[in-house]
Amino acid sequence: MEKVRIRVNGKELEVEKGANLKDIFRLLNIDGALGGKAGSKLIDLQTPIREDIEITPIFKDDPESLEIMRHTLSHIMAQALKELYGYEKVHLGVGPTTEEGFYYDVEVEGHAIGQEDLPKIEEKMREIIARNYPIIRKELEREKALELFSGYGEKYKMEIIERIDEKDTISVYEQNGFTDLCRGPHVTSTGMVGEFKLTHVAGAYWMGDSSKPMLQRIYGIAFWDKKELEERLRFYEEAKKRDHRRLGRELELFLIDEDIGAGLVLWLPKGGIFRKILEDYWKEEHLKRGYQLIYTPHVGNAKLWERSGHLSYYKSNMFSPMDIEHEEYFVKPMNCPFHVAIYKSKVRSYKELPIKLAELGTVYRYEMSGVLHGLMRVRGFTQDDAHIVCTPEQVEEVIHETLDFAIGMLKDFGFEDFKVYISTRPSDAIGSLEQWQLAESSLKKAVESLGLSYEIDEGGGAFYGPKIDVKIRDAIGRLWQCSTIQFDFNLPERFDMEYVGPDNRRHRPYMVHRAIFGSIERFTGILLEHYAGLLPLWISPVQVRLIPISPDKHMQYVLEVENYMKERGIRVEVDSRDERLNAKIRDAELQKFPYIAVVGDREVQERTLSIRSKKEGSLGTMSLQSFLELLLDKIRRKE
């Protein structure tokens, strides 16, 4: 009998080739393992070992164990569907695990699985779990496997078998007469799974190909511990509570109206103030760093977009052209060509580089209806755009400064946790290898010198240049793409951009395209979700809600306070309704104003305010001036 050498927990031993972990663990008196890591591959107790390899047992405490039982849950769900809708009616696609659970892509003949079917499916799954069927792994010859699944009418499974590499083994897992093609791993019986819940159903193309039929994807989440499962469900609740679309309406910030058009945003007065604060801050910070502010039009001649290459590479995202005196014009999907035109408006000397042109430029892109989502994905949005043109010698410094600027600005909005991705040269790249090398190394140096950890997406850059993407982590752990710093070797060539060097000759500059927020709309959405609507004082549209207990008696003093605050730059709103104090407090709380200032007889008498903070509750009474100082101090510190 042939032997293989394995190493388990540091112990080396020889076992028969084809032995599985169950045998091996029994031999070593390892109890309670659900599977193991063979090299880097997660396998289950039934998978045969056929090569010399290091094995680490996986127990319930190991995160990998979740993957094993989640995988089994997806099989249990598949079996439940078969039993509910008929073995011959249900055609299975793929059923993998996800970060928090599992899904299965299925086709049920003559029935569309809906949300209301989920409880029924769950119930059937629980039955299968309660019966604790043993799960048996088998290996099959390709022909046998094809024969088997063709017998079941499993057309999608047959397609998978045909795609499996000749030299790989084909395995199936069987539980109480239900056999599924699967590479595993699985637990050894249906009773060994954890807590689960089916969450939702959605469509998913077979093989992710939009020309192929669409299957139904049933999602579930699963954990060993019921508490963890509930925590996860609470996370969904929390995310729902933070939904910027809801907050945007409740806080009267913005509106998306179908009569205006899908994906087009109306900013309401309070949203308008918010935007002004954001934009003023943005402009000031850019001016401080030597950017020059520009404005460019919303449409441009087709010839411009032809020259820039947008009409050959980006046309499907552009709105249809309009005819203006027999010439075609397009609404801009990007600001770049205009910025290039401004650069080219005169001969540039190396002495004035780097030139940094910045604009809050509103662009319009045709996005497919199905992808639109609140402020996060829209058809008209304002990029906080800038183009930096520089000499090769300046590239490194420019990138460093730009990334530093972006991170600093994001920190001002309360984001502390960043993930940085560098995307490098793809195979269809244009531009010289030297250009790419200089650009890529400057990106890496900038990230490293700022002490940020990063991942490299090898070959993931656009054809015209490498880039850095910055994602921020929000208060409940989600990542959002914001900043991007992107080299462009294409436009300088296409538009023949030049500068005159010290040698009095013309040279091709480097151009970098960058955005920090990404877009004002999207960033607003992210802020709202991050802060659950409770915006930091300095960007809150209304900073103080002033409430007279009895408008008749206290209004005069309240108006005086309002003036005092307004003159000093504080955004105040008076609630002069003839309502009870409790009602006015409640409304102010619901609208999440950072501070509420109550005025009654006492306050009028003493010329004070009774202050209530959204975050800290009651702060007691204080004089006008000390309240103002408190506000100004927090605003200065961007709290």
Added chain:
RNA sequence: GCUGGCGUAGCUCAGUGGUAGAGCGCGGGAUUUGUAAUCCCGCGGUCGUGGGUUCGACCCCCACCGCCAGCUCCA
């Protein structure tokens, strides 16, 4: 764009093959309030849009628009 679900008053939602209801909001009145909802009265809807079936449609069918969850896409 695709699959499934949904579309009733400004908002959240109930409802039936015989042309609609609640709460909040809004308007008016009463009340003059001390830290999360005072009471009364009233206004408000061609039931997403357009076709069709039917004696009759908000309800059934079709198309379109929009929204939601995914998929696909994302220079």
